[in-house]
Amino acid sequence: xxxxxxxxxxxxxxxxxxxxxxxxxxxxxxxxxxxxxxxxxxxxxxxxxxxxxxxxxxxxxxxxxxxxxxxxxxxxxxxxxxxxxxxxxxxxxxxxxxxxxxxxxxxxxxxxxxxxxxxxxxxxxxxxxxxxxxxx
Amino acid sequence: xxxxxxxxxxxxxxxxxxxxxxxxxxxxxxxxxxxxxxxxxxxxxxxxxxxxxxxxxxxxxxxxxxxxxxxxxxxxxxxxxxxxxxxxxxxxxxxxxxxxxxxxxxxxxxxxxxxxxxxxxxxxxxxxxxxxxxxxxxxxxxxxxxxxxxxxxxxxxxxxxxxxxxxxxxxxxxxxxxxxxxxxxxxxxxxxxxxxxxxxxxxxxxxxxxxxxxxxxxxxxxxxxxxxxxxxxxxxxxxxxxxxxxxxxxxxxxxxxxxxxxxxxxxxxxxxxxxxxxxxxxxxxxxxxxxxxxxxxxxxxxxxxxxxxxxxxxxxxxxxxxxxxxxxxxxxxxxxxxxxxxxxxxxxxxxxxxxxxxxxxxxxxxxxxxxxxxxxxxxxxxxxxxxxxxxxxxxxxxxxxxxxxxxxxxxxxxxxxxxxxxxxxxxxxxxxxxxxxxxxxxxxxxxxxxxxxxxxxxxxxxxxxxxxxxxxxxxxxxxxxxxxxxxxxxxxxxxxxxxxxxxxxxxxxxxxxxxxxxxxxxxxxxxxxxxxxxxxxxxxxxxxxxxxxxxxxxxxxxxxxxxxxxxxxxxxxxxxxxxxxxxxxxxxxxxxxxxxxxxxxxxxxxxxxxxxxxxxxxxxxxxxxxxxxxxxxxxxxxxxxxxxxxxxxxxxxxxxxxxxxxxxxxxxxxxxxxxxxxxxxxxxxxxxxxxxxxxxxxxxxxxxxxxxxxxxxxxxxxxxxxxxxxxxxx
Numbered sequence: 001x002x003x004x005x006x007x008x009x010x011x012x013x014x015x016x017x018x019x020x021x022x023x024x025x026x027x028x029x030x031x032x033x034x035x036x037x038x039x040x041x042x043x044x045x046x047x048x049x050x051x052x053x054x055x056x057x058x059x060x061x062x063x064x065x066x067x068x069x070x071x072x073x074x075x076x077x078x079x080x081x082x083x084x085x086x087x088x089x090x091x092x093x094x095x096x097x098x099x100x101x102x103x104x105x106x107x108x109x110x111x112x113x114x115x116x117x118x119x120x121x122x123x124x125x126x127x128x129x130x131x132x133x134x135x136x
Numbered sequence: 137x138x139x140x141x142x143x144x145x146x147x148x149x150x151x152x153x154x155x156x157x158x159x160x161x162x163x164x165x166x167x168x169x170x171x172x173x174x175x176x177x178x179x180x181x182x183x184x185x186x187x188x189x190x191x192x193x194x195x196x197x198x199x200x201x202x203x204x205x206x207x208x209x210x211x212x213x214x215x216x217x218x219x220x221x222x223x224x225x226x227x228x229x230x231x232x233x234x235x236x237x238x239x240x241x242x243x244x245x246x247x248x249x250x251x252x253x254x255x256x257x258x259x260x261x262x263x264x265x266x267x268x269x270x271x272x273x274x275x276x277x278x279x280x281x282x283x284x285x286x287x288x289x290x291x292x293x294x295x296x297x298x299x300x301x302x303x304x305x306x307x308x309x310x311x312x313x314x315x316x317x318x319x320x321x322x323x324x325x326x327x328x329x330x331x332x333x334x335x336x337x338x339x340x341x342x343x344x345x346x347x348x349x350x351x352x353x354x355x356x357x358x359x360x361x362x363x364x365x366x367x368x369x370x371x372x373x374x375x376x377x378x379x380x381x382x383x384x385x386x387x388x389x390x391x392x393x394x395x396x397x398x399x400x401x402x403x404x405x406x407x408x409x410x411x412x413x414x415x416x417x418x419x420x421x422x423x424x425x426x427x428x429x430x431x432x433x434x435x436x437x438x439x440x441x442x443x444x445x446x447x448x449x450x451x452x453x454x455x456x457x458x459x460x461x462x463x464x465x466x467x468x469x470x471x472x473x474x475x476x477x478x479x480x481x482x483x484x485x486x487x488x489x490x491x492x493x494x495x496x497x498x499x500x501x502x503x504x505x506x507x508x509x510x511x512x513x514x515x516x517x518x519x520x521x522x523x524x525x526x527x528x529x530x531x532x533x534x535x536x537x538x539x540x541x542x543x544x545x546x547x548x549x550x551x552x553x554x555x556x557x558x559x560x561x562x563x564x565x566x567x568x569x570x571x572x573x574x575x576x577x578x579x580x581x582x583x584x585x586x587x588x589x590x591x592x593x594x595x596x597x598x599x600x601x602x603x604x605x606x607x608x609x610x611x612x613x614x615x616x617x618x619x620x621x622x623x624x625x626x627x628x629x630x631x632x633x634x635x636x637x638x639x640x641x642x643x644x645x646x647x648x649x650x651x652x653x654x655x656x657x658x659x660x661x662x663x664x665x666x667x668x669x670x671x672x673x674x675x676x677x678x679x680x681x682x683x684x685x686x687x688x689x690x691x692x693x694x695x696x697x698x699x700x701x702x703x704x705x706x707x708x709x710x711x712x713x714x715x716x717x718x719x720x721x722x723x724x725x726x727x728x729x730x731x732x733x734x735x736x737x738x739x740x741x742x743x744x745x746x747x748x749x750x751x752x753x754x755x756x757x758x759x760x761x762x763x764x765x766x767x768x769x770x771x772x773x774x775x776x777x778x779x780x781x782x783x784x785x786x787x788x789x790x791x792x793x794x795x796x797x798x799x800x801x802x803x804x805x806x807x808x809x810x811x812x813x814x815x816x817x818x819x820x821x822x823x824x825x826x827x828x829x830x831x832x833x834x835x836x837x838x839x840x841x842x843x844x845x846x847x848x849x850x851x852x853x854x855x856x857x858x859x860x861x862x863x864x865x866x
Contacts, residue, residue: 010633012617019617030613032597032606035590042588045334047372047618055618062637063222064446064623066188070362070410071621074369082332085367086325092360094352117366124359127183131348133357 005057022048049078069116076114084108092124094133099125102134139427146390146398149381149425149434151237154392158231160199162192171230179348181401184358185229189408195226203231207238210247210444213645217250221446229400232444236437237396241470244436249474250643251443253413253636254624256650257475259518260450261285262482263305264492268297268575269567270542271535271550271558272486274308278534279527280485281312283503284520286626287338289482291321293492298322299582300547300575302335303592306608307541311534314607315627317374317620321493324364326583331373334589334612337620338374340415340450340481344405345379346398349389362409372615374625376413376450377406381438382421395425399438403445412623413448415481417471420494422457426467436470443476448624448636454482454495464497465509472509472517475650477624479517487563500562504665511661516652521663532559537601544595545587548574672837682707682720686854689740692760698735698807699764700726701755702855704743704845706769713771714834715793717800723857725797726765729804735761735811737804739857742766743850746842749783752776754852761811765803770838771795775807786810787818793827 001017008015012027019027021044025034034040047055052075060068077085088105091097097105102125109118128134141148156172167186168175178186198206206223209215224232239247261280265272273290280288290305292298302320309316317337320330330336342361345351351358361377368375379402381395390398399416406414418425418435425431435452442449451471457464471479480498483506488496498506503519510517535558539550548571557566589612596605610631614620620627625635643649652660692699700723707719723739730737740758742751752766752774762778763786771792774785789795789803802819809816828835 009622009637010617010619010635012614012619013632016617021616027613027616030609030616032593032602032609035594035609036597040590042334042586042590045588045590045612045615046332047370047616051616051618052370052621055621058622058637062623063218064412065191065225066407066410067412067623068410069188070366071369073363073366073410074621077366077370080370082328082371085370086328089324089360089364089367092357092363093355094357094360117363120359120363123187124357127180127187127359128357130178130183131180133180133352 003054003057005054005061009058011051011054018054019051020048022046047078049075052078073117073120076109076112076117079112079114080109088121092121095135098135099129102128137427141428143394144392146385146393146395147428148394149428149430150233150394150396150437152392152394152397155233155394155397156230158199158203158228158234160190160195160228162195165192167192171228180357181346181348181351181405185404185408189404190228191225193226194222198223198226199228199231203234203238206231206235210235210239210250210440211243216644217641220251220444224444224446229404230397232404232441233394233397233400236400236441239437239440241433241436244433244440245470245474247440248436248443248471248476251440252474252476252641253443253446253448254477254626254634255639255641257516257518258286258478258626259284259483260287260289260478260481261485262454262491262493262495263288263290263485265486265490265564265567266293266492267564267567267569268293268301269554269558269564269570270300270304271538271554272561272564272567273301273304274311274534274538275531275558276486277305277308277318278312278530281309281316282522282527282530283485284518285316285483285485286518287317287319287478289319289321289340291493294576295322295326296576296579298326298330298579299335299587300579302330303541303587304538306335306589306592306611307538307596307604308534310607310611311537311604312530314610314629315631317627328367328371329583331368331371333586334615335592336373337611337614338376339368340376340378342375342377342411343379344377344402345387346384346393346401347389347391350384350387353387353389358405358409365409365411369621372618374620375411376415376448377409377411378415378419379403379406380417380419380421380452381434382418382424386421386424396434396437400441403438403442403447407445407447411447412621413450413477414442415450415452416442417452417481419452419481420455422452422455426457426463432467432470435467439471439476446623448477450478450481451476453480453497454493456488456495456497473513473515475516483519490563504663507660507663511663514652514657516650516656516660520659523664528559535559537596537604540599540601541592541595544598545582545591547578547582669833669837672834681858682711683723683739683855683857685741686856689758689852689854691758692738694736694760696734696736696811697760698730698737698804698811699755699759700730700737700739701742701751701764701766701852702739703746703748703751703768703842704741704847705842706741706767707855709845710769710838710841713769713792713795714831714838715771715795717771717795717797719769720857720859721797722767722771722800724859725800726767726804727857729801730808732801733805733808733812735808739855740852741855742852743847746839746846748772748774749776749785752785753778753780753782758852759811763807763811765807769842770835773800773803775803775810777810789819789821791821791824791827793831794822794824
């Protein structure tokens with residue numbers, strides 16, 4: 001059955017069939033029994049790109065456009081490693097990066113199939129240049 | 137301290153003289169002017185808002201409406217929430233501030249009630265302590281959970297403690313009530329690590345500011361903060377931004393603008409950044425805003441703007457607002473009565489001196505009053521009454537569960553003494569000292585080896601806390617489905633997420649929306665200290681009869697006689713006065729007093745009436761001397777004389793709660809004095825204007841019982857004390 005963002009929320013109780021862990025474990029298998037058996041491990045306990053995209057659709061269906069955009073970026077960032085996530089955040093802080101460095105992060109994000117976030121970084125770069133928030 | 141406004145420093149609450157007029161000029165789909173600035177002068181906030189914060193299709197329509205028209209829509213019960221939320225997508229910060237500034241306090245409250253995102257209000261707790269005692273954190277978190285808080289927040293005194301505090305909160309909260317969300321407010325890197333490991337589920341440390349200078353001084357931009365919000369969400373963390381009036385003035389860069397205008401810019405950034413919600417309502421600057429005229433109103437107005445922008449609102453009331461309990465509570469009512477998604481963004485479940493957030497505006501010692509105010513107003517402030525035995529049980533279990541987890545995970549031992557102290561302790565001073573160096577080292581190691589929420593669950597499971605283990609696993613499952621990333625999400629004990637998506641506020645006037653009624657109202661009114669009205673004042677302490685009844689009372693002939701006329705229920709269905717004096721002792725004291733004064737006492741019961749004046753006057757007409765002392769069961773007494781009008785008297789003793797047996801003895805002496813025609817000084821009486829407030833319920837119940845004992849038209853009868861009057865020990 002396909003996903004309908006206007007009726008399938010909450011996914012956890014209404015459409016658990018659509019939700020998996022990154023390794024492909026079904027949501028209903030995220031249980032104490034699976035943890036005891038070792039089939040559920042901590043690194044697998046997180047939302048996937050697909051789940052976050054569906055949450056973005058739910059937000060968009062309720063008219064919350066900015067939240068939806070944010071969840072779409074979150075979906076992309078699910079593919080970005082933890083360490084780089086923090087590095088990009090630091091790079092976006094005021095006066096931390098040159099325009100070239102920010103552009104480099106945008107290219108890297110495209111490599112992680114994160115085009116929305118890449119565009120977001122480029123948009124920031126343009127604003128930072130105007131407001132003197134990039135390093136020379 | 138109260139100060140006059142000083143707009144050039146941003147010390148003006150709302151409607152500042154330098155605030156720009158609302159303005160939005162769009163040419164060819166591009167914003168060329170906004171709120172007094174041309175695009176070339178847009179700062180980083182303006183640029184972010186233009187890029188993400190304005191729906192230009194709506195803006196043309198919404199900005200063309202007059203301020204007053206928009207303001208009236210906010211309080212028009214026939215304009216649904218969805219419509220005004222739609223309009224807000226096209227409003228600039230100056231317009232939002234201007235419109236909110238037009239509403240008076242009651243209009244703001246009505247608007248807030250209408251605009252709240254989630255159907256039912258909830259509350260958030262602070263749980264910290266000065267020693268960072270893990271057992272006490274767990275016990276306090278469990279208590280917060282069982283009292284109904286939907287979210288619990290801790291922080292650290294020493295940053296490296298973070299994983300231990302997060303584990304303590306996770307274990308405690310899930311012991312108290314499954315589904316409660318937790319956070320540990322620490323710097324971003326550590327916070328993200330805790331989130332990745334599944335030790336926390338939400339964050340609200342993302343602060344935004346209303347001027348570029350303060351934003352940049354805070355080492356962020358709208359883009360960096362928005363990115364961080366997405367980063368947290370990507371790791372399954374519910375994110376709430378933080379902003380509040382007064383922060384720009386405090387940090388010295390308000391650019392001459394009013395607090396409310398700058399806050400409208402902040403909240404607009406929060407929405408544009410894609411946060412589902414905001415901790416909002418001055419927060420840590422509250423005392424600064426309250427120093428200014430209209431400060432309380434401005435804070436409520438910022439809550440309204442946040443809700444209007446369709447954001448979850450955790451509405452402050454956490455930082456100490458004032459030394460005055462009256463001002464604090466007056467301010468609270470603005471959020472408490474309409475109800476917000478989280479009425480406080482941190483109710484201090486422990487005493488405020490253990491609150492390391494600098495919070496504790498309302499704390500452990502205020503819980504009874506908070507719940508009483510809920511009961512007074514029939515309003516849900518998100519805190520549930522729980523009896524002490526249950527609180528103690530849950531606290532003890534949480535502390536033991538945490539002890540087990542620490543032992544299983546190889547963390548420094550939590551001793552039995554700590555468990556016991558955390559179970560019944562009041563604050564950190566009751567807790568045994570720990571080896572804090574060892575704790576910090578263990579915390580570092582726990583982060584290094586990525587101790588996770590699953591590790592915590594398995595540890596609980598191995599030590600026999602299977603139900604808590606399942607609750608912790610269920611929180612991990614929530615991170616996978618990510619439903620709580622939607623606006624205003626909370627989690628029911630059965631794991632169902634309730635948010636503005638599936639449980640929205642649909643208030644459209646009386647009879648609609650969330651109302652405190654049914655089982656929830658029953659639960660919130662059943663406070664542990666409520667007294668069963670049916671059992672009040674029956675005085676079941678003695679079972680022996682106090683008096684025996686004789687024949688109908690005849691008119692006396694002894695000129696020294698003083699009749700002691702008691703009410704219909706006296707020493708019968710009521711056996712003690714309002715302040716607990718046994719009716720037998722009272723009669724004995726009066727009899728002794730009459731005798732001391734040279735009179736001859738005779739006791740009668742007046743049955744036809746419950747009013748003390750008529751009781752006494754009926755007695756006087758039977759009295760050989762014409763003087764009687766009448767007394768109601770609750771203890772109110774009158775000395776009367778037969779030739780006076782019934783509602784006149786010689787002496788009235790209306791302060792029954794204040795009388796002792798000695799008082800009644802003195803009344804007896806005085807009555808004898810009047811009977812013998814002696815000069816009589818009035819019995820000294822005290823005045824306590826709180827007596828009515830304290831005892832009006834008891835008075836009502838006692839009088840109802842007295843009235844019920846009335847026998848219409850019945851003659852007075854003689855009464856005899858079963859025990860001979862003993863001299864009253866004085």
